[in-house]
Amino acid sequence: MSVEKVMSSLCYFSVFFAPFLFPIIVFFVMRDEEVTYHAKRAVFSHLLPFASVIIAFIAIFGLDIGIVVFLSFIVFGLLNVIVFIWNIVKGIQVLRW
Numbered sequence: 620m621s622v623e624k625v626m627s628s629l630c631y632f633s634v635f636f637a638p639f640l641f642p643i644i645v646f647f648v649m650r651d652e653e654v655t656y657h658a659k660r661a662v663f664s665h666l667l668p669f670a671s672v673i674i675a676f677i678a679i680f681g682l683d684i685g686i687v688v689f690l691s692f693i694v695f696g697l698l699n700v701i702v703f704i705w706n707i708v709k710g711i712q713v714l715r716w
Contacts, residue, residue: 623651624714630654630661631710634703638665657713664709667702671695 626645633641639662646658678691 620714623649623654624716626654627657628710628713630658631664631706631713633661634665634706638669657709660709661706664702664706668699671698 626649630642630645642658642661642665646655646662649655649658672695675691675695679688
């Protein structure tokens, strides 16, 4: 197994231990085009749940309608779970290729 595959998959698996920091460091340190591609995709996939949390807080404090806040929690919660699972699947796929 090559170092490039391991580093690329660790960028996706970093959702468990360092969601933003590890892919950014890999992006700037590694010179392989494939690794930087996966690091960039991992950073964006780690930013999506973070952005949804910020939007959910805006919905909580900006809106007084209970059903809208409840629905936003459901939508953003499902989005976060889907992105989390997607990161795991992509990490496994990179290791298998």
